[in-house]
Amino acid sequence: MKIRNYWNLRDLGASVWEKANRPKRVVIATSSIFLVGLLPFAGASFLATPIAAYDAVLVYPVGVFILMALGLNIVVGKSGMLDLGYVAFFAIGAYTMALMGTHTGLNTWEIMPFGIGFAMLAGVLLGLPTLRLRGDYLAIVTLGFGEIVRLVVLNSTWSKGPNGIANIPMPPDIGPFKFKLEDQKVFFWVVVIMILLVIWMIRRLSIRRPGRAWEAIRQDEDAAELMGVATLKYKIWSFTLGAAVGGAAGVLYASKNLFIAPEMFTLNVSILILSCVVFGGIGNIWGVVVGATILGYLPDRIRFISDARLLVFGAVLVVVMNFRPDGLLPRKKREKAIVKSEVNA
Amino acid sequence: MFAVLIDQFWSLTIAGVALGFIYVLISLGYTMVYGVLRMINFANSEIFMWGTFGTIITNRDIFHYTQISEPATGLKLGIVLISSLLMSMFVAGLTAVLVEFVAYRRLRAKGTNRLATLISAIGVSICLQEIMRLLTDSRPVGSPRVLEKIILTEVWGANIRLDTVITIIAAAIIYFLLERFIKLSRMGKAIRAVSQNEDAAKLMGVNLNRVITTTFLVGGLATGAASFFYVTVFEYSKYNIGFTMGMAAFTAAVLGGIGNIRGAFFGGLTLGLLEVYASAVLGTQWKAVTVFIVLVLVLLFKPNGLFGEAVQQTRA
Numbered sequence: 001m002k003i004r005n006y007w008n009l010r011d012l013g014a015s016v017w018e019k020a021n022r023p024k025r026v027v028i029a030t031s032s033i034f035l036v037g038l039l040p041f042a043g044a045s046f047l048a049t050p051i052a053a054y055d056a057v058l059v060y061p062v063g064v065f066i067l068m069a070l071g072l073n074i075v076v077g078k079s080g081m082l083d084l085g086y087v088a089f090f091a092i093g094a095y096t097m098a099l100m101g102t103h104t105g106l107n108t109w110e111i112m113p114f115g116i117g118f119a120m121l122a123g124v125l126l127g128l129p130t131l132r133l134r135g136d137y138l139a140i141v142t143l144g145f146g147e148i149v150r151l152v153v154l155n156s157t158w159s160k161g162p163n164g165i166a167n168i169p170m171p172p173d174i175g176p177f178k179f180k181l182e183d184q185k186v187f188f189w190v191v192v193i194m195i196l197l198v199i200w201m202i203r204r205l206s207i208r209r210p211g212r213a214w215e216a217i218r219q220d221e222d223a224a225e226l227m228g229v230a231t232l233k234y235k236i237w238s239f240t241l242g243a244a245v246g247g248a249a250g251v252l253y254a255s256k257n258l259f260i261a262p263e264m265f266t267l268n269v270s271i272l273i274l275s276c277v278v279f280g281g282i283g284n285i286w287g288v289v290v291g292a293t294i295l296g297y298l299p300d301r302i303r304f305i306s307d308a309r310l311l312v313f314g315a316v317l318v319v320v321m322n323f324r325p326d327g328l329l330p331r332k333k334r335e336k337a338i339v340k341s342e343v344n345a
Numbered sequence: 346m347f348a349v350l351i352d353q354f355w356s357l358t359i360a361g362v363a364l365g366f367i368y369v370l371i372s373l374g375y376t377m378v379y380g381v382l383r384m385i386n387f388a389n390s391e392i393f394m395w396g397t398f399g400t401i402i403t404n405r406d407i408f409h410y411t412q413i414s415e416p417a418t419g420l421k422l423g424i425v426l427i428s429s430l431l432m433s434m435f436v437a438g439l440t441a442v443l444v445e446f447v448a449y450r451r452l453r454a455k456g457t458n459r460l461a462t463l464i465s466a467i468g469v470s471i472c473l474q475e476i477m478r479l480l481t482d483s484r485p486v487g488s489p490r491v492l493e494k495i496i497l498t499e500v501w502g503a504n505i506r507l508d509t510v511i512t513i514i515a516a517a518i519i520y521f522l523l524e525r526f527i528k529l530s531r532m533g534k535a536i537r538a539v540s541q542n543e544d545a546a547k548l549m550g551v552n553l554n555r556v557i558t559t560t561f562l563v564g565g566l567a568t569g570a571a572s573f574f575y576v577t578v579f580e581y582s583k584y585n586i587g588f589t590m591g592m593a594a595f596t597a598a599v600l601g602g603i604g605n606i607r608g609a610f611f612g613g614l615t616l617g618l619l620e621v622y623a624s625a626v627l628g629t630q631w632k633a634v635t636v637f638i639v640l641v642l643v644l645l646f647k648p649n650g651l652f653g654e655a656v657q658q659t660r661a
Contacts, residue, residue, distance in 0.1 A: 076460075080460060082460055082463055082464070084467070129641060129644070129645045130641070130644065133644055133648065136384060136385045136459070136463060137599075137644060137648075139385070139387075139463060140385065140592075140595055140640070141640065141641060141644065143592070144592060144636075144637040144640060144641075145637070147588075147592070147633060147637070148633070148634055148637050151630070151631075151633055151634055152634070154630075155630045155631065267588070271467070271471060274464070274467075278464055282460075307479075308475065308479060310471055310474075310475045311471070311472055311475035311476065311479065313468075313471065314467075314468045314469070314470075314471030314472035314474075314475060315468065315472055316468070317464055317465060317467060317468025317471070318447060318448060318465050318468035318469055318472065321452065321457075321461045321462075321464050321465035321468065322451050322452065322465060325452070325455070325457045325461045
């Protein structure tokens with residue numbers, strides 16, 4: 001028992017955190033955030049990526065993947081609804097940034113609320129009719145929605161169709177921190193801050209009424225409904241919050257990339273993000289972060305994977321589901337025990 | 346806007362019926378598996394895509410037709426067509442059984458939740474698609490023209506082509522045979538028993554695993570037949586054609602009432618016609634959007650489909 005505990009990273013981390021008192025926790029948290037902040041300077045070490053620039057890789061795919069995986073985790077992990085069209089919200093955020101950035105002269109931070117708002121609006125519009133449905137229908141409808149957003153953008157004139165939108169402005173400098181194309185450290189720090197904000201939001205919500213409602217819905221929707229949980233309302237909230245994070249990631253991505261086109265928002269992105277969530281551990285924030293880091297970083301580090309990237313990810317989904325259905329760092333055992341007794345009954 | 350629709354109404358209708366029959370056969374792959382497992386067979390679109398390559402390989406590598414060779418006639422034509430149909434059905438059926446073994450069986454034995462099974466099925470479908478993409482270098486693969494597309498007659502200004510006629514007649518026959526199989530055979534009875542009540546069927550001595558594998562096989566065979574007709578009509582295939590076709594066929598299955606075989610028939614035909622008319626009015630680039638809107642509307646107003654999802658009562 002004792003030996004196995006060392007391999008159980010989740011419990012090990014949790015026990016260190018539980019045992020620590022408040023000042024210790026502050027020290028642990030700030031020092032780990034500081035270490036993460038130093039990551040872009042490690043470009044010369046074994047972490048370096050052979051082809052793509054290392055600090056760019058840290059922003060996209062790694063950082064943006066973590067951000068989106070955390071957003072998708074609210075929907076898939078917390079409330080147990082399978083969303084296969086998550087890329088739609090990412091695309092909505094990115095196109096909001098592209099169109100407003102090139103036409104209105106607002107900067108990235110002023111457009112961010114609009115991007116998040118439009119993504120949330122789309123989430124509500126899609127959620128209202130479809131969240132009444134059972135899980136597998138929802139999966140298909142969201143799958144279709146993701147494709148529809150791409151097709152609409154591809155076939156419309158306002159979005160310049162397949163040519164995409166170029167000359168998207170970079171974010172304005174914040175004091176001494178300058179955003180540059182060739183040196184993306186500042187972008188990385190912004191992504192880290194956004195990730196921390198999202199983690200903070202999820203942790204706050206998880207222990208309050210919405211979090212408990214999502215947990216109840218995930219375990220047994222009918223029972224939750226009977227206990228007086230407004231299931232539709234909380235499902236829409238979960239869907240919309242997930243959409244908001246996706247929209248924010250989209251705004252940042254467009255502003256970082258300076259150019260976007262419909263082919264960046266294919267179904268594959270949804271699948272990649274879903275793989276991140278599933279691989280790391282559905283429902284567990286740290287599991288999702290680890291999963292997204294590994295799946296975002298490895299294809300750039302080990303070049304031969306990147307051609308067959310999707311094949312590897314598909315295989316990851318199958319293998320993980322078959323042999324470790326709860327992912328690398330699964331959520332806490334207490335919840336698992338409930339699910340298990342349910343199955344046996 | 347409607348001028349095209351009115352001008353070419355009858356030729357559109359015939360094209361729509363032919364497309365509809367292709368949808369009918371693919372949606373059988375969805376509907377049968379759903380009836381038994383209460384789960385969407387996510388990999389069915391890729392099963393279809395693999396099936397199309399069965400036909401192409403038969404034409405190109407077994408019978409050595411090329412893009413410039415003369416189309417076949419007479420007895421030879423019959424032999425080539427039937428063997429490529431069988432090849433497509435074989436490839437698709439095999440893939441479907443493989444999908445069941447890899448994605449569903451282990452998880453079913455463990456009794457894990459539906460989300461896990463769904464994700465593992467998605468994983469298999471990505472793998473199938475990616476393997477084909479790597480094999481074909483992401484390029485579309487043309488099929489040599491085996492069947493010359495002779496115009497048989499003209500009805501109300503619409504050309505009736507040989508390939509459309511073959512598609513409609515043969516697909517109808519295959520659908521009819523499958524329906525009889527489900528209705529009359531011992532295995533068909535077992536499939537219906539499992540879809541009505543799994544536990545009771547198990548107690549009555551039905552071999553659950555064999556029934557489920559057979560269901561995947563039969564669904565795969567129907568899907569494989571559809572891929573043969575697809576290649577015969579469109580003469581090409583690509584690693585990513587599965588998505589659009591699968592989405593449409595799934596919509597057809599939901600439209601008719603998923604889990605309901607007769608529903609798949611009418612749903613497929615309705616959707617085929619609807620799609621062809623809609624692309625005449627709005628332009629083909631909005632075809633997929635129409636399908637999606639139909640899906641959402643059906644789920645919104647009649648989630649059980651036109652013929653009801655209640656498999657117990659309405660299943661043929």
